[in-house]
Amino acid sequence: MSAPRYARVDDAFVTALEAEIGAECVSRAPEALERHARDESDGLYFPPELVVQPRATEQVQALLRLCSERRVPVTPAGGRTGLSGGALCVHGGVALSLARMDRIVEIDERNFFCVVEAGVVTERLQEAVEARGLFYPPDPASRGSCTIGGNIAENAGGPRAVKYGVTADWVRGLACVLADGTLLRTGGKLRKDVTGYDLTHLIVGSEGTLAVVTRAWLRLTTRPTAFRTALVPFASAEAAVALVPAIAHAGLDPAAIEFMERAALEAACAQLGVRVGHDEAQAYLLIELDGTDEARLDREIERLGELCLERGALDVWLALEPGRRRELWALRRAMGEAVKRLSAYREEDTVVPRARLAEALAAVGRITARHGVRAITYGHAGDGNIHVNVLQGELDPERWATVSRTVSREIFEAIVALGGTITGEHGVGCVQKDNLPIALSRASLALQRRLKTAFDPGWILNPGKLFDPE
């Protein structure tokens, strides 16, 4: 198909919409448009023409029916904490905020399931299920403000993915609205289901381009109650990441294996005003074991500590008190913001097979050196998922625009050559759209466009993300 031409939001559209769903859900107020013009991606600004904040699925259906008829683009938005511009209206149209659909519908303790609306803030859900002795593991850094709907759209990860998997691993059913307003239900409180195609997991991670998720059926597990957390300094980044396969071979199954290079930890320490670090360390691993059996964790952390020291760690610092553990995680979570304060930057969300992390870091070092820029790296080493933050530093904006694009492309080419890919948990959105052909073949992209058309023939759902029509 050729590039779609979209209609603008005009008074007639607003009048028709308000008649359908009520005026209180619809806003053209400048502050509402402004608030929905940005997410956490650096330097993007796309104000919508209209903000719609429904309270019920039926209102989402009415909105999409109208938008389909009139060819008005719709971009679903959750907490707007995304890093790839997924919630931004790059073609204008309607920002569809799911924020008011924020009910925890059910916590089913007998089946280890919960049912939630898309707008529930992730941390709120976690606290609610933990209060009942249950556990919803996915923990993106933004969990205090991101939503389950956004997590589903981007297939969010986080540190605990190394043990517990990503959002997709916990989603077992969806209620969503298709582009023409049709309601689609998939899955349910089921641990096995091969009844037809797995639409659930096609929609998870589809960045709001296939359907608007309004409700989710999420699997839960038992809440871990005991933790052993260690910060482990290494003389080199290579030595740090070399430990990752060794941990797995030792039969240890940490809930997190986070990598941070020296500069990343220093930036976070400066931001939070704390002092943590080893004089000779160039990199650190933050490793956490969790479970319910204190004695077992004691044995495991001892084995882990020995393994680290055998493999060249400079030291092993255990967070023996809960306050210390919280501090280490606060540092880890502050890292993104802290690096951002050092300089404007471009963040790349690389993934490689985890035994190839050292090669990936070396490639990043070579490429940035060649272009005279600096990168700060940290991330989820246990999953081979490293965030590479290329800093603008002293470069003028024009030169930065060129250099950062080139550096990103070269990094992605090196990562893909190592068997990796260009995004592990942030999504493609509009930020990585131009780099998608580095990772995916023409055949794959052509097929994905056909799937998009099968869901959304008018390409009205979140246009400008992932790929454009050919």
Add this chain to the structure above:
Amino acid sequence: MSAPRYARVDDAFVTALEAEIGAECVSRAPEALERHARDESDGLYFPPELVVQPRATEQVQALLRLCSERRVPVTPAGGRTGLSGGALCVHGGVALSLARMDRIVEIDERNFFCVVEAGVVTERLQEAVEARGLFYPPDPASRGSCTIGGNIAENAGGPRAVKYGVTADWVRGLACVLADGTLLRTGGKLRKDVTGYDLTHLIVGSEGTLAVVTRAWLRLTTRPTAFRTALVPFASAEAAVALVPAIAHAGLDPAAIEFMERAALEAACAQLGVRVGHDEAQAYLLIELDGTDEARLDREIERLGELCLERGALDVWLALEPGRRRELWALRRAMGEAVKRLSAYREEDTVVPRARLAEALAAVGRITARHGVRAITYGHAGDGNIHVNVLQGELDPERWATVSRTVSREIFEAIVALGGTITGEHGVGCVQKDNLPIALSRASLALQRRLKTAFDPGWILNPGKLFDPE
């Protein structure tokens, strides 16, 4: 689209195909056609017109190109152990056997991954990775003869799914051939990947209707080396299944929680010529804990045993010797064949939220009693996935044909009303196609047909399975 008209396999087609891929891969011999006319589904017989057994992906591509051009249907086949007719050529055409593409391409110990061709027999892969201290968990009952390609097509499960998940949870990348002969690569040795739509998991479980999988990238884990296995008799099926949520709430995470009613165990005992059973028991759970830490397993099996007795188990029999453990699992695996020997039957692969198993079994009892037939049930209680075998018994074939269809439909309606679905691991194939609308809405089926068309515009891949074009 309207129902496609398919071409027959004629001499010109065979000549053209042999010129492309060589005559040694192509057979019209009656014994080859006959061999591919059946799988393990009861009473189905669909001989293909041609059997093709390629050795390389390029040959699969050439075949599909030709079949697309000439509108000849192609049905991929693995070990032909399926229970829903997935590998049968219900519209004639080509049986595409992947049996000769059976290389274990790589076992990557550092990354905990393997790369295998579609025709590798599951058990052979398991043995190969276990010899290196690694583990590929999915274990369908047919693992001695089923193939990884077939497991992927059907998203096969097995007893260990309750702890380790199903096939989909271990597949991270695919090489497959689209209907027009295009090669598609998805994923890789990656633990996280949100680069575009998740084609991998759309193709897993699609029953060979979307693409022909030729190679898979499979995640591995650490091999468990210690096991504690218990057979637990109960006075009623309700008491047995009521234990399932209690085990999870106790924080225990067994590798298997299998349910079998008295008649199922008796049939298996008769088949294998062993005596196992409790006079007062109407049902049993077969529970296995696994891990690497013997002391921990000792503590856990003790807690599990206490829990069973508190919850009304008649006894707890531990399989203290490896030989005893093997015997219990041999009984469990013989169950399907053993029940088959009692009578012709129709097997339904029901799933419900696992805390609703008692209601599901009660519904099955009511429905079969009302129609004067008998059902024997067993299966994966930990996943809420129970196989319901409705026996023909003394009914004449004509009456059986009507009654079995009615009983199946009523059972599925009851299961869906409990929040369940009509197949957990066997697939829809041609066996459950007519029942699909009980579980899926018109909107879902319409969307799935559009996805099918986006992959395979001529509907040449495994036609007659899942659903027909409208």
